[in-house]
Amino acid sequence: xxxxxxSGAEVKKPGESLKISCKGSxxxxxxxxxxxxxxxxxxxxxxxxxxxxxDSDTRYSPSFQGQVTISADKSISTAYLQWxxxxxxxxAMYYCARLIPLLYxxxxxxxxxxVTVSS
Amino acid sequence: xxxxxxxxxxxxxxxxxxxxxxxGNNIGSKNVHWYQQKPGQAPVLVIYRDSNRPSGIPERFxxxxxxxxxxxxxxxxQAGDEADYYCQVWDSSTLFGGGTKLTVL
Numbered sequence: 001x002x003x004x005x006x007s008g009a010e011v012k013k014p015g016e017s018l019k020i021s022c023k024g025s026x027x028x029x030x031x032x033x034x035x036x037x038x039x040x041x042x043x044x045x046x047x048x049x050x051x052x053x054x055d056s057d058t059r060y061s062p063s064f065q066g067q068v069t070i071s072a073d074k075s076i077s078t079a080y081l082q083w084x085x086x087x088x089x090x091x092a093m094y095y096c097a098r099l100i101p102l103l104y105x106x107x108x109x110x111x112x113x114x115v116t117v118s119s
Numbered sequence: 120x121x122x123x124x125x126x127x128x129x130x131x132x133x134x135x136x137x138x139x140x141x142x143g144n145n146i147g148s149k150n151v152h153w154y155q156q157k158p159g160q161a162p163v164l165v166i167y168r169d170s171n172r173p174s175g176i177p178e179r180f181x182x183x184x185x186x187x188x189x190x191x192x193x194x195x196x197q198a199g200d201e202a203d204y205y206c207q208v209w210d211s212s213t214l215f216g217g218g219t220k221l222t223v224l
Contacts, residue, residue: 045205059212103152107167
């Protein structure tokens, strides 16, 4: 079974750093792009960027370029999303998802990681 | 930049047919994908490439795409179909529609 399992919920203070993870299993992790999607409370899905774990090629949405860093460690089939200095506005649910090549849809999705930033 | 437009909400009577639209300039030339998101859950793919159902998705879910509108159709709507639905295309990057809340009355 193809599966993406994300790390658990986080509560952080403004200015702190954070790295959340997404571990793939049941498929060749290095052969598919992994995307990250933000969902702020009560809002829709926002695409943040994608990474190809095979060579760490990374693309960012202009809205998130410079705000977050996407990385991957192919040796442990894990992708990451990190912040160097969190803001209250980063409070959201974050999903990773596998990007299907050629047709460019996402399947499956991770269960989500809730990040809460509050003083 | 390319934009996708969805109605904020759609209501359907139990057992009737719901249609959720996704508008975009010449969207018929693109592959459109649809996701269902129930409260507190991650999105789930329900239609890919306009009209294809992944395994495990009921035949009640269907899709079409032509001109400037793609449509997700849910036949014989059930209470369990209440959810937010998002369309998505690839236009050099991933684009999502704003989402539609489906209410089953």
